[in-house]
Amino acid sequence: MSVESLVDAPATGASPIGRSVPRPDVPPKIDGSFEFSNDVSVAGMLFGATVRSPHPHARLVHLGISAALSTPGVVRILTLDDVPTRARTGHIVADAPPFVDGVARYVGEPVAFVVARSQELAWRAADLVEVTWETLEPLTDPDLALTPDSQRVHPDGNVIRELCLERGDGPLTADVIVEGTWSTGRQDQAFLGPESALAMPDVDGGVTLVLATQDLHTDQEQIASVLGLEEEQVRLVMSGIGGAFGGREDITCQVHLALAALATGRPVKTTYRRAESFLAHPKRHPATLRYRMGADRDGTFRFVEADIVLDGGAYASTSGPVLGSACYFAAGPYRVPVVRVRGRAARTNNPVCGAMRGFGAVQACFGIESTVDLLAAELGIDPIELRRRNVLAPGDEFPTSGQRVGPSAPLRELIDRCTALPEPAPLPGDPTHPYDLPGGTGLTTDGEHVRRGVGFALGVKNHLYGEGVTERSVATVTVTANGATIRSAAAECGQGIVSALAQIASAALGGMPVEVEPATTEAGYSGSSSASRQTWMSGAAVRQAAAEVAARLLTDAAGRAGVTPDDVELVPDGALVGDELISLDELVGDEPIVATTEYRPPRTHRGDPTTGQGDVHVSWMFVAHRAIVDVDVELGLCRVAQVATAQDVGRALNPREVRGQILGGITQGIGLALNEHLETRDGHVVNNTFTDYLIPTAADVAPVEAALIEEPDPDAPFGLKGVGEPSALSSTAAIAAAIRTATGAPVHRVPVRPDDLLT
Amino acid sequence: MSDAMPSALEVAITLDGRDTTLEATPATSLLRALRDAGATATTGACEQGECGSCSVEIDGRVECSCLVPALVCHGSVIRTVRSFVRADLADALAEHGAVQCGFCTPGIVVAAEAALADPEPLTEHGVRESLAGNLCRCTGYEGIIAAVLRVDEARRDASGRERTG
Ligand code: FES
Ligand code: FES
Numbered sequence: 056m057s058v059e060s061l062v063d064a065p066a067t068g069a070s071p072i073g074r075s076v077p078r079p080d081v082p083p084k085i086d087g088s089f090e091f092s093n094d095v096s097v098a099g100m101l102f103g104a105t106v107r108s109p110h111p112h113a114r115l116v117h118l119g120i121s122a123a124l125s126t127p128g129v130v131r132i133l134t135l136d137d138v139p140t141r142a143r144t145g146h147i148v149a150d151a152p153p154f155v156d157g158v159a160r161y162v163g164e165p166v167a168f169v170v171a172r173s174q175e176l177a178w179r180a181a182d183l184v185e186v187t188w189e190t191l192e193p194l195t196d197p198d199l200a201l202t203p204d205s206q207r208v209h210p211d212g213n214v215i216r217e218l219c220l221e222r223g224d225g226p227l228t229a230d231v232i233v234e235g236t237w238s239t240g241r242q243d244q245a246f247l248g249p250e251s252a253l254a255m256p257d258v259d260g261g262v263t264l265v266l267a268t269q270d271l272h273t274d275q276e277q278i279a280s281v282l283g284l285e286e287e288q289v290r291l292v293m294s295g296i297g298g299a300f301g302g303r304e305d306i307t308c309q310v311h312l313a314l315a316a317l318a319t320g321r322p323v324k325t326t327y328r329r330a331e332s333f334l335a336h337p338k339r340h341p342a343t344l345r346y347r348m349g350a351d352r353d354g355t356f357r358f359v360e361a362d363i364v365l366d367g368g369a370y371a372s373t374s375g376p377v378l379g380s381a382c383y384f385a386a387g388p389y390r391v392p393v394v395r396v397r398g399r400a401a402r403t404n405n406p407v408c409g410a411m412r413g414f415g416a417v418q419a420c421f422g423i424e425s426t427v428d429l430l431a432a433e434l435g436i437d438p439i440e441l442r443r444r445n446v447l448a449p450g451d452e453f454p455t456s457g458q459r460v461g462p463s464a465p466l467r468e469l470i471d472r473c474t475a476l477p478e479p480a481p482l483p484g485d486p487t488h489p490y491d492l493p494g495g496t497g498l499t500t501d502g503e504h505v506r507r508g509v510g511f512a513l514g515v516k517n518h519l520y521g522e523g524v525t526e527r528s529v530a531t532v533t534v535t536a537n538g539a540t541i542r543s544a545a546a547e548c549g550q551g552i553v554s555a556l557a558q559i560a561s562a563a564l565g566g567m568p569v570e571v572e573p574a575t576t577e578a579g580y581s582g583s584s585s586a587s588r589q590t591w592m593s594g595a596a597v598r599q600a601a602a603e604v605a606a607r608l609l610t611d612a613a614g615r616a617g618v619t620p621d622d623v624e625l626v627p628d629g630a631l632v633g634d635e636l637i638s639l640d641e642l643v644g645d646e647p648i649v650a651t652t653e654y655r656p657p658r659t660h661r662g663d664p665t666t667g668q669g670d671v672h673v674s675w676m677f678v679a680h681r682a683i684v685d686v687d688v689e690l691g692l693c694r695v696a697q698v699a700t701a702q703d704v705g706r707a708l709n710p711r712e713v714r715g716q717i718l719g720g721i722t723q724g725i726g727l728a729l730n731e732h733l734e735t736r737d738g739h740v741v742n743n744t745f746t747d748y749l750i751p752t753a754a755d756v757a758p759v760e761a762a763l764i765e766e767p768d769p770d771a772p773f774g775l776k777g778v779g780e781p782s783a784l785s786s787t788a789a790i791a792a793a794i795r796t797a798t799g800a801p802v803h804r805v806p807v808r809p810d811d812l813l814t
Numbered sequence: 815m816s817d818a819m820p821s822a823l824e825v826a827i828t829l830d831g832r833d834t835t836l837e838a839t840p841a842t843s844l845l846r847a848l849r850d851a852g853a854t855a856t857t858g859a860c861e862q863g864e865c866g867s868c869s870v871e872i873d874g875r876v877e878c879s880c881l882v883p884a885l886v887c888h889g890s891v892i893r894t895v896r897s898f899v900r901a902d903l904a905d906a907l908a909e910h911g912a913v914q915c916g917f918c919t920p921g922i923v924v925a926a927e928a929a930l931a932d933p934e935p936l937t938e939h940g941v942r943e944s945l946a947g948n949l950c951r952c953t954g955y956e957g958i959i960a961a962v963l964r965v966d967e968a969r970r971d972a973s974g975r976e977r978t979g
Contacts, residue, residue: 075911077908078908078913080916081907081908081913081916082904082908084913084915084916084919085895085899085904085907085908085913085916085919085920085923086855086895086896086899086904087854087855087856087894087895087896087899087919087920087923088855089916090854091854091857091916091917093854093857094849094854096852175839175841175842244951245951246915246917246951247857247859247865247867247915247917247918247949247950247951248857248859248915248917249859295915295916296915297857297859297915297916297917298914298915298917298951298952299915300951328861329859329860329861329862488939490939490942490943548915549914549915549916549952550914551914711909711910711911712911714911715911715914715952715953715954715957718911718953718954718955718956718957719914719951719952719953719954721954722953722954722955723951744860744862744864745859745860745862745864745865745949746862746864750949750951752945752946752947752948752949752955753941753942753945753946753948753950753955753958753959754942754943754946756954756955756956758956759954759956
């Protein structure tokens with residue numbers, strides 16, 4: 056899209072749905088008055104610093120805290136002995152101790168938490184904690200970890216989850232068969248706002264935390280269980296979130312801070328430093344994907360066989376569902392009669408992996424799309440044409456689960472619209488600006504050996520959790536004489552949920568002004584802002600609650616005017632009966648009108664235990680990416696010249712924010728394709744700074760052309776689909792494909808390294 | 815090593831037009847001293863000079879405040895996003911979807927205003943280069959770049975009209 060088209064044309068009609076309404080959180084973010092979690096402070100607060108394991112695998116022999124404790128300004132040092140329960144954290148599998156319990160299993164695992172009068176003092180004292188370790192051999196190869204006589208990383212064993220999907224009978228044979236092994240890097244969410252929170256003791260023996268998290272209630276549950284408190288005694292208040300992308304789904308500092316606040320009777324805050332942040336939160340799983348795929352001579356897909364191994368790191372985090380996602384999307388959005396997928400998530404002594412935008416489907420997409428390209432080459436069929444012949448259509452069976460595909464699956468349209476988007480100017484013979492060349496302002500390229508390649512990929516993922524996990528979201532809408540307020544626990548990570556919820560409520564209430572209260576655990580459960588679910592889930596809950604309130608206002612107004620509710624219309628400042636306005640003040644008086652509703656989407660089911668077949672998802676989001684990449688084939692340097700995308704958005708609630716998600720996700724996709732990998736050597740992270748872990752800058756990003764396909768999903772509120780993840784699904788695979796066409800190199804892994812391209 | 819922290823010294827600065835006293839040891843960066851004094855408008859994502867989120871103007875020069883020792887700023891005039899933010903740029907950023915989580919935004923505003931001070935008309939490449947030191951993980955930068963270009967054009971039109979009118 057041209058950058059100007061980001062500004063939406065003024066919408067017609069009164070409904071705010073489909074309009075790029077302004078976001079209330081944006082002005083304070085621009086003038087610096089917005090309060091992020093690390094901006095929060097209260098008088099008399101103490102500061103915490105985490106002592107972490109320097110070893111990927113080591114026995115904790117002795118923890119000497121006396122020197123650190125006697126440092127001036129140090130108030131308390133917490134260790135495992137101070138934890139009142141044996142409970143573990145982990146919201147799928149509770150397997151991670153709050154502090155190393157006997158054996159450290161990854162670099163950065165917390166050992167102790169130092170509480171001092173200032174953050175600097177706490178850090179200095181943390182360095183004085185004497186830890187004696189007996190180092191053990193780290194197990195860092197996930198394939199090795201899955202062999203039967205491997206050493207065990209954890210008492211639970213090394214297989215976090217194994218999943219086999221089987222669909223269709225018949226031998227895995229075909230006219231043409233290709234094989235490929237693909238791998239993906241350990242991408243960090245690299246949100247800019249570091250982990251930070253404040254915990255305060257409460258008079259009832261409980262604790263209040265002010266923090267940045269994707270899911271207040273899941274944090275609450277875990278904190279309460281480790282502290283041995285009732286859930287009601289753990290109160291969470293959301294502060295500003297400096298980005299998340301999946302990296303704030305797990306416990307990092309929360310339990311330590313809560314313990315510290317209770318142990319000292321004082322408020323305690325901590326803020327991680329960047330190098331620590333890189334070690335502390337789970338990241339995108341490195342994956343190895345081994346594929347065999349067959350087709351008839353005419354290009355009809357016959358079978359897909361995939362073996363997927365994810366490196367989950369030392370603790371389970373969300374590895375189980377991420378593996379589910381990797382497996383269920385391993386055959387892409389295609390008709391494939393015979394599918395065999397085996398996936399395993401392994402424990403290793405590498406950094407813990409969990410949720411990141413795209414959640415396993417990114418890795419699967421790179422695997423299947425790369426394999427489809429191999430097949431196209433072998434068949435001599437254009438790769439886009441081959442996809443067009445095999446994509447799913449409404450009513451088909453989903454290839455990995457057998458689930459019936461609903462009416463909203465506009466794959467052919469995605470292909471057509473994406474490929475029709477304008478291409479950038481041809482490679483300049485005499486480039487005028489070095490930014491347009493591989494290597495950028497490094498001026499490394501003379502331009503002579505630059506080749507251009509075009510690549511194409513399709514992506515698919517479900518919205519919402521799936522696989523039988525209970526889905527619900529609760530919201531409360533209150534109308535007073537001043538307008539409406541929404542109470543919801545949904546996390547605003549920057550994606551715009553606050554304005555989306557206000558938009559939805561306002562639409563149901565005749566355009567009434569709507570405010571969204573700060574999110575706390577006092578609000579009902581909303582589930583996490585993840586899985587492209589929050590606008591759908593909490594949007595639906597808000598819509599129901601607002602509709603109930605609206606119905607009561609209408610009835611009330613009708614009663615006063617002696618007409619039927621059908622004769623009444625809600626308007627921003629009250630209700631209109633004919634020409635007569637009944638003001639909100641008159642209507643509501645001193646009794647606010649309140650409705651709390653819980654929304655539950657259509658149910659999903661766990662797949663069959665042996666074949667994985669079943670209705671495991673609510674519905675799917677589809678996306679197409681075309682990448683144009685210039686490569687200096689002598690130097691192995693790549694520059695993305697353009698990314699074009701068509702995205703199935705159901706209904707764009709706020710087109711500006713939808714485009715924002717598209718641009719942001721593509722940029723992260725460029726990062727994974729070209730640069731982003733948290734490198735480890737024998738379990739030690741080597742690039743945990745922004746000096747060495749390179750996220751795309753303004754000089755690296757490519758122009759984006761985007762087409763939104765609006766084909767409403769019948770199950771979703773307003774027909775909207777999730778928009779957070781698709782942009783990250785297939786942009787990486789399309790870039791890799793473009794590099795292949797430019798260079799002829801096989802590009803078996805992302806991020807692509809220069810030596811992968813030199814032949 | 816000595817366990818005691820070196821005692822804090824007072825640093826007198828003019829912060830966004832107001833006389834302000836910071837406390838700092840020789841190890842304290844200007845970023846930390848500002849934030850410890852409650853001036854949290856300036857954020858810091860790396861404290862290593864890599865992200866630009868901590869950008870402020872010190873005596874007329876835009877710098878990463880995480881790399882500048884607070885003590886050397888004694889007597890300096892420091893301007894943060896609070897001084898730089900102007901309605902036209904704020905509106906343009908909001909309208910172009912240039913703000914998601916907002917953590918990078920204060921630094922972007924400072925860097926953008928520094929770029930906009932250029933007497934020459936800005937080009938897209940020029941803006942990219944000016945902002946290449948400011949990481950944003952959310953937006954993909956296009957909205958930011960478009961907003962800065964729009965403001966540059968609008969301000970030029972306005973001053974052109976003033977000159978001719
Ligand atoms: S905090 Fe100063 S450059 Fe990142
Ligand atoms: S808006 Fe989140 S880092 Fe820029």
